[in-house]
Amino acid sequence: GEDVEQSLFLSVREGDSSVINCTYTDSSSTYLYWYKQEPGAGLQLLTYIFSNMDMKQDQRLTVLLNKKDKHLSLRIADTQTGDSAIYFCADERDYKLSFGAGTTVTVRA
Amino acid sequence: NAGVTQTPKFQVLKTGQSMTLQCAQDMNHNSMYWYRQDPGMGLRLIYYSASEGTTDKGEVPNGYNVSRLNKREFSLRLESAAPSQTSVYFCASSESEVLQFFGPGTRLTVL
Secondary structure, eight states: OOEEEOOEEEEEETOOOOEEEEEOTTTTTSSEEEEEEOOTEEEEEEEEEETTSSSSTTTTEEEEEEEETTEEEEEEEEGGGGGGGGEEEEEEEEEEEEHHHOOEEEEEO | OEEEEESEEEEEEEOOEEEEEEEESOOOOSEEEEEEOOOOHHHEEEEEEEETTEEEEEEEOTOOOOEEEEEBEEEEESSSOOOGOOOEEEEEESSSSSSEEEEEEEEEEOO
């Protein structure tokens, strides 16, 4: 959706960290999400963050939320070839998700 | 526990044909959703059903109808398919606003 924006492509070397950025416009969102889509597959929920949190860490994933700037990021530590996929951020309004266009992450050896 | 299932996986239609996309979930979720995914546009909400017996329009409802047949099933119907409806369609379900579980998708081509 046009209210959630992401860069379209990211190329990262195997073993490096990936950072995917997202901006959103609706300050009333309660939750913000990151989904992963592998080729030919559906969307898999990676992680989410409640809007009153600044950071959430889950193994190799770190989500940072800057509510003032309406900026959300996903950091993947020690990026592996299996992390190659499209990553979508989404915000939630009234139980409905609004998605960004997706960031295609390519992991190179 | 299969989660969210969709049928068919692939479909090719001619302009003007009709078809119904099926979706079922076995997680006893109240809410179900239909999205379409187009290149460079992310997912856009077509219709949703907050509970059995209710349906509401999403962002792009034109050309579609839905039926919440029971708590498990939520179908999407194209009465007269158009090439602009060529897309990948995803069904999702949730119990709360926190989590939406997605099906594997239906790839539809309209010639």
